[in-house]
Amino acid sequence: MSTLIKQQAYVATSSQRLVAVFAAASFGLALVFISGFASPEALHNAAHDWRHSHNFPCH
Secondary structure: OOOOOOOOOOOOOHHHHHHHHHHHHHHHHHHHHHHHOOOHHHHHHHHHHHHHHOOOOOO
């Protein structure tokens, strides 16, 4: 017995790719810009809390 699965590939246009690249770059630059003004202690605490919330050992 066999099952036939039909899938249609999605192809993005160049303008859609450009929007995606611009959005990703903007988000990345915003993260770097925002974290650049945070104190090292605040960044450490945020990373520490993230590790705890994802069950990673840190001590």
